[in-house]
Amino acid sequence: MIRTIIQISILRLWHNKSELVLTFLVPILFFSIFAWIFGSRGSSGNTPQLKIAFCDEAGSATNQHTIRLLELTHSVRLHPSNTPNVPTEAYPSLKREAAESLVKRGLVNAAIVFKAPAPNSRSEHIEILTDSFDQVAGQVIVALVQKSSIASQMERNATQAYEIRMAGSPTVSAVAAADFSTNDATQQANAFTMPSIASPAIALVDVLGAKKTNPMIAMYAAGIAVMFVLFSATTAGGALLEERENSTLERLLCSGMTIDHLLMGKWCYLTAIGILQTTLMFGFGAIVFKLELLKHLDGFIAMTLVTSGAAAGFALMLATMSRTRTQLGWISTIVILSMSALGGSMVPRYLMSENIQRVGQFTFNAWALDGYNKIFWRELPLIEIRQELCVLLISGLAFIIIARLFATRWERG
Amino acid sequence: MPQTAVLYPDFNAVPAVELALRLDQVERSFGSTKALRGISMEIPVGERLALLGPNGAGKTTLVRAICRRLRIDRGRIELFGKSIEKPGVVSQLGVVPQELAIYSDLTAKENLSAFGSLHGLRGRNLKWRIDWALKWIGLEDRKSHLVKTFSGGMKRRVNLACGVLHSPKVLLLDEPTVGVDPQSRQRIFEMLEELRDEGTTIILTTHHLDEAETQCDRIVILDAGEIIADGTLSDLIEHTTGSERHVCLQVDGRLTASIPNLDWDETNHCFVAQILDPAKELPALLQRIRACGGNVLDLEMHQPNLHDVFIHLTGRELRE
Numbered sequence: 001m002i003r004t005i006i007q008i009s010i011l012r013l014w015h016n017k018s019e020l021v022l023t024f025l026v027p028i029l030f031f032s033i034f035a036w037i038f039g040s041r042g043s044s045g046n047t048p049q050l051k052i053a054f055c056d057e058a059g060s061a062t063n064q065h066t067i068r069l070l071e072l073t074h075s076v077r078l079h080p081s082n083t084p085n086v087p088t089e090a091y092p093s094l095k096r097e098a099a100e101s102l103v104k105r106g107l108v109n110a111a112i113v114f115k116a117p118a119p120n121s122r123s124e125h126i127e128i129l130t131d132s133f134d135q136v137a138g139q140v141i142v143a144l145v146q147k148s149s150i151a152s153q154m155e156r157n158a159t160q161a162y163e164i165r166m167a168g169s170p171t172v173s174a175v176a177a178a179d180f181s182t183n184d185a186t187q188q189a190n191a192f193t194m195p196s197i198a199s200p201a202i203a204l205v206d207v208l209g210a211k212k213t214n215p216m217i218a219m220y221a222a223g224i225a226v227m228f229v230l231f232s233a234t235t236a237g238g239a240l241l242e243e244r245e246n247s248t249l250e251r252l253l254c255s256g257m258t259i260d261h262l263l264m265g266k267w268c269y270l271t272a273i274g275i276l277q278t279t280l281m282f283g284f285g286a287i288v289f290k291l292e293l294l295k296h297l298d299g300f301i302a303m304t305l306v307t308s309g310a311a312a313g314f315a316l317m318l319a320t321m322s323r324t325r326t327q328l329g330w331i332s333t334i335v336i337l338s339m340s341a342l343g344g345s346m347v348p349r350y351l352m353s354e355n356i357q358r359v360g361q362f363t364f365n366a367w368a369l370d371g372y373n374k375i376f377w378r379e380l381p382l383i384e385i386r387q388e389l390c391v392l393l394i395s396g397l398a399f400i401i402i403a404r405l406f407a408t409r410w411e412r413g
Numbered sequence: 414m415p416q417t418a419v420l421y422p423d424f425n426a427v428p429a430v431e432l433a434l435r436l437d438q439v440e441r442s443f444g445s446t447k448a449l450r451g452i453s454m455e456i457p458v459g460e461r462l463a464l465l466g467p468n469g470a471g472k473t474t475l476v477r478a479i480c481r482r483l484r485i486d487r488g489r490i491e492l493f494g495k496s497i498e499k500p501g502v503v504s505q506l507g508v509v510p511q512e513l514a515i516y517s518d519l520t521a522k523e524n525l526s527a528f529g530s531l532h533g534l535r536g537r538n539l540k541w542r543i544d545w546a547l548k549w550i551g552l553e554d555r556k557s558h559l560v561k562t563f564s565g566g567m568k569r570r571v572n573l574a575c576g577v578l579h580s581p582k583v584l585l586l587d588e589p590t591v592g593v594d595p596q597s598r599q600r601i602f603e604m605l606e607e608l609r610d611e612g613t614t615i616i617l618t619t620h621h622l623d624e625a626e627t628q629c630d631r632i633v634i635l636d637a638g639e640i641i642a643d644g645t646l647s648d649l650i651e652h653t654t655g656s657e658r659h660v661c662l663q664v665d666g667r668l669t670a671s672i673p674n675l676d677w678d679e680t681n682h683c684f685v686a687q688i689l690d691p692a693k694e695l696p697a698l699l700q701r702i703r704a705c706g707g708n709v710l711d712l713e714m715h716q717p718n719l720h721d722v723f724i725h726l727t728g729r730e731l732r733e
Binding site: 246247248250251252253254255256257412413 | 477480481482483484501503504506508510511512513514515516528531532533575576
């Protein structure tokens, strides 16, 4: 008896190709995607370079040298406004406000502000303006700046010592005569001409998250909302296939309804559900987790409208492409999970290598998340999300057109 | 093997009647397969027509063509004298598919409301028709229950009601009684009878030959995309198997002489005879058998029916 049940189950699995794919291929596919995302971080060629800007209020040669050393690490890339036109020229400095604005707009991972030295202070004072959205970048830049600053001071001292020794600087002689009684010239040069190397005082300044009551909620709310809007839209879109399978679609089309009416009706419904779902989620976030929804209502409405509309179009496209509801189930699972993984719904994109971040830009999630993050995290005005709105709007239209093309097979034969 | 087409009756011979549906040389092919080969048919208003045929005969293709779900390659289909291609003409048509094409996760009332709205019913008229339909299908007390909780027969009735809610003048029914118990089947036919009394023309495709026999005025048999028979049941019997009763006799003893019209059936091991009037011919036949030394042990008489006609016309071979 038990053997027969096992036999039947195996045979049913064998005949159900969709279930076979879901059971054996999908786990491997997802393992590969995550291995690709995180495995590639180990190879130096793909490690993401941190984009930085700097403001040198002190205007010192040491700071210029620190920046040069930072650049030599290949771990950072200077924002174009800090890059000299000719490599031999000095690095142009930004004003603090400009550097802070770049951080706020997400155009750089961090900005380094070399503060003007306080009177009688021998140590440098540096502020790293960070965006706690990227929790890794700030710490990495602190370490890199510290290392480069110390290296820069050491190089400066060594150069000065070398010049003194070679040129017999009167300054050195005077210092030596005043402070020491030994006659060993070499010892004098080494011990007394070099100012001590002070570790710079580095302060991390969170320019975005500091004033927020619950800083990371906005990021997670957007990530989860977009993924679930996609999932629920495709599940609801499957009703179309169910209607086809049980001849309800045939009956609907016999009533004088056209495929255009049908698709538009479905799209409006799915869009409305997406809007409601996202609004509920952000509303809940506002009440329970103090998400600043009312403060960014205009941006939220704009992003939610286009995201829900595009997700509805995407769901209809998948539904019309599929032949059965089971097929839709496994196609949507694979596609949505892949897009969510690459697009940043599951793992922040800044943790991914540059190559994968570029691939992620081809996903629906990445654009939607970027838009929501600009509104809620970076608190940017509506105009700043025009690119995201346009991409989602155009994608949504493209999805609907593709869905319409696939649906022609249900039209009058 | 299909027999040569026998077409009855000749419509040119009958007085002019208002036609609900007229098909003229309708043809449709799928690739190299000809699904409909010049179908011509006229259905008067108020008639109940049974569309029969083995699997793959073209019934579904024909029904889909009539309700404009399929383009025809050639020919013309008219509903009340107007081509179905004209806007709004097919709104006079009601379609009840074989599958339960209703939303099982909606209530009976919600289903009726949805399909009523799709057919243009609004407001008070829609409400009135829903109330009528619920009463008609006998589900007034279950109107707020989800359809998925209904029995097969109840679902069939809702399926039927959704197709007639907009009061169509022509109703196309594809196997409306599949999988229902005799009581529900009887109720469905009572409902159809009510519709016919109101003047609705009914076209029914079915594999239940007894339904066609008892519930329809005219029978059309399709095979390989062609009409091979068209007429009333008695017409069809008369022109195919003949209306003689088929008598099978088990006889004990050997007959001393041959009897006219009595043959030995090797397959069934019995004597067979064809008689037109059993009351007159049967006693005489029995007497002759006895006179020839035979003793009739058993007698079985079979009256030709639609099943015989169907097999006679379409053959015994299994279809797709």
